[in-house]
Amino acid sequence: MLTKRIIPCLDVKEGRVVKGVQFVSLRDAGDPVELAKFYNEQGADELVFLDISASHEGRETMVDVVRKTAAALAIPFTVGGGIRTLDDMKRLLRAGADKVSINSSAINRPELIKEGSDYFGAQCIVVAIDAKWSEEDQTWMVYTHGGRNKTDKKAVDWAKEAVALGAGELLVTSMDQDGEKNGFDLPLTKAIRDAVNVPIIASGGAGKAEDFYEVLHNIDADAALAASIFHYKETSVSEVKASLKQQGVPIR
Amino acid sequence: MKIGVIDYGMGNLFSVEQAIKRLGCEVLISSDQKSLLTCDALILPGVGAFEDAMKKLNDTGLVTFIDKIVAVNKPLLGICLGMQLLFEESEENGYWKGLGIFKGVVKQFSGKDLSGKSYRVPHMGWNDLIFAKSPTWLEQLPTDNFVYFVHSYLATDMDEENLIAYAEYGDMKVPGIVQKGNVTGMQFHPEKSGECGVYLLQQWLRAVAKGVAVS
Numbered sequence: 001m002l003t004k005r006i007i008p009c010l011d012v013k014e015g016r017v018v019k020g021v022q023f024v025s026l027r028d029a030g031d032p033v034e035l036a037k038f039y040n041e042q043g044a045d046e047l048v049f050l051d052i053s054a055s056h057e058g059r060e061t062m063v064d065v066v067r068k069t070a071a072a073l074a075i076p077f078t079v080g081g082g083i084r085t086l087d088d089m090k091r092l093l094r095a096g097a098d099k100v101s102i103n104s105s106a107i108n109r110p111e112l113i114k115e116g117s118d119y120f121g122a123q124c125i126v127v128a129i130d131a132k133w134s135e136e137d138q139t140w141m142v143y144t145h146g147g148r149n150k151t152d153k154k155a156v157d158w159a160k161e162a163v164a165l166g167a168g169e170l171l172v173t174s175m176d177q178d179g180e181k182n183g184f185d186l187p188l189t190k191a192i193r194d195a196v197n198v199p200i201i202a203s204g205g206a207g208k209a210e211d212f213y214e215v216l217h218n219i220d221a222d223a224a225l226a227a228s229i230f231h232y233k234e235t236s237v238s239e240v241k242a243s244l245k246q247q248g249v250p251i252r
Numbered sequence: 253m254k255i256g257v258i259d260y261g262m263g264n265l266f267s268v269e270q271a272i273k274r275l276g277c278e279v280l281i282s283s284d285q286k287s288l289l290t291c292d293a294l295i296l297p298g299v300g301a302f303e304d305a306m307k308k309l310n311d312t313g314l315v316t317f318i319d320k321i322v323a324v325n326k327p328l329l330g331i332c333l334g335m336q337l338l339f340e341e342s343e344e345n346g347y348w349k350g351l352g353i354f355k356g357v358v359k360q361f362s363g364k365d366l367s368g369k370s371y372r373v374p375h376m377g378w379n380d381l382i383f384a385k386s387p388t389w390l391e392q393l394p395t396d397n398f399v400y401f402v403h404s405y406l407a408t409d410m411d412e413e414n415l416i417a418y419a420e421y422g423d424m425k426v427p428g429i430v431q432k433g434n435v436t437g438m439q440f441h442p443e444k445s446g447e448c449g450v451y452l453l454q455q456w457l458r459a460v461a462k463g464v465a466v467s
Contacts (some may be wrong), residue, residue, distance in 0.1 A: 002379045002397070002421055040446075045378055047348075071270045076400055076444045093299075097267040098402070098444060121300050123374045123402040168374050168404070174433070197363050199372045222372060252378040252398045 001230055003250045004216045005045035006237055007201060010035055012081075013052045015061040017231070022238045030231075033068045039230070040073050043197040045252060048101065048171070048225060051081030052146075063095050070096020078126055080171075086115050093120060101126040101171055102121050104144040107158075111164055117166025122198075127167040131155035131188055134176035136216035140188050147175040155188070156195045163196045171195065171225065174204040181207030184215040184224065193221060201225050211245045217249050253461050254278040256291030256317075257337035263299030266288050268331065270441035275454050283287030285317045293460040294321060302342040302358065303404070305333055306350065318351055325434045327465035329456060332403065334438030335430065339407050368450035371460045374404040375426060379419040379440075381448070382401045387416045388467045389459030394452065398430065399445035406439070434466040 010017045010032050017030050032075045034049055048114045049069075051062040059079050059082050066079055078090045080101030089100045105126055106113050118127045132145055140155035158172055174185030182205055199222035202215045206226035215221045229235050230237040254273050257265055259281045271281045271297070284286055296318070298305050309315045330338045339350045342358035361373045380397040389401075390453050401419065407427045418427040419440075429452075430437040436456065440447035459465035 002375065002377050002401075002419075042265065067266070070267050074271060074444055074446055074449055076441070093264050096270070098264070098441075099298075119300070122404060123376060135346060138256050169376060186464060195314070197370060197372060198374070201374045222377065 007225040009227040014058045047077040066095040103128040113165040122168035125129040127162040128171040171201045177205030182212040257281045259374040274439040293327035296334035319342040340365040371422040381417040399440040
């Protein structure tokens with residue numbers, strides 16, 4: 001039986017792991033390859049590296065991080081951040097990443113999804129959607145640039161469009177819940193889960209082990225992603241997985 | 253021991269190379285037939301579209317080369333798309349002839365089971381292998397059976413006798429390991445499948461070294 005995935009996310013800037021609370025204040029939390037090894041030993045099912053480097057040099061460093069991680073570990077991982085072209089995807093996938101995640105660049109040029117999907121297969125292309133509830137629109141709208149810029153796209157419509165263009169998975173982050181540690185955004189995750197047929201990774205808001213049960217069991221998301229609660233050892237991947245297993249959720 | 257990875261321009265060879273190296277083997281990544289023939293066994297990797305892969309194999313003369321490998325009984329391991337290519341044909345975006353070593357057709361997951369219940373496509377994540385039989389190259393069945401799958405197409409209508417292990421998804425038995433003679437295929441990524449993947453690769457390499465990687 002296919003199991004639910006628990007995915008720690010490592011925000012990487014110039015080769016070092018950082019995590020922002022609601023993407024504003026950043027704290028250094030270590031070396032990406034060492035952290036990847038640590039999470040692998042804890043039973044992480046996958047890893048996501050989000051490259052938040054602003055510079056060209058920083059992104060080159062990311063390719064190096066990817067290569068070192070792939071050389072050291074036998075678990076799948078996704079890389080996102082700063083990917084704008086098919087060549088950017090090629091560099092990361094050839095360095096050993098299994099999937100690439102695109103966000104703003106897909107909003108700016110949706111054909112990038114199709115280009116990547118046609119070239120590498122849908123299973124390599126993750127579209128990351130940062131969504132926030134809008135009172136004005138009475139639905140979730142898509143944001144870019146770490147939640148600063150509101151687009152004119154409705155999150156559910158964009159999810160459908162991205163899948164039609166060839167996205168093989170969606171990483172759905174709630175900008176309302178991110179960093180709040182009050183649990184995942186269940187209505188948002190459900191709305192997108194019901195709209196498309198590809199796997200959904202829920203992200204943003206994990207505060208304790210029980211939060212994972214709600215989103216994976218009640219909402220039936222395929223995977224759940226968290227960062228700071230794992231990095232700062234408020235809970236661990238193994239604790240989350242043990243608790244899910246005890247509640248009958250299929251877990252590796 | 254030297255393992256050749258057939259490089260025909262499809263996908264991520266780095267992770268496969270590293271996994272084999274971690275198990276103490278030399279790795280040669282090449283499209284040169286002469287060099288590949290000096291290896292103890294060959295791996296046919298692959299990520300991407302079936303059509304592109306077959307075109308590249310045809311253009312580079314590797315289709316004939318693989319037939320030769322099969323004929324001389326050199327162990328060959330196809331991984332992911334590399335396994336699908338070993339089948340007779342594929343219905344991925346049209347109709348394409350495969351290498352035809354295994355009977356069967358590669359088809360897309362429909363996304364709905366017979367009762368009309370929908371399931372997610374791609375089949376992505378960790379699923380447990382159920383062994384229908386034990387291949388010649390495996391000393392003992394693995395204790396941890398979870399391996400990492402990521403694919404939208406699966407082998408169908410294959411000969412049951414070539415099916416070593418499968419995973420259950422939707423209402424289907426998804427062929428996970430197949431074997432016929434010196435040719436083994438793995439639909440999942442052993443190089444990305446944690447302990448179980450490492451164990452399966454290690455067992456296959458051990459059998460190559462001992463000359464028992466053929467049935």
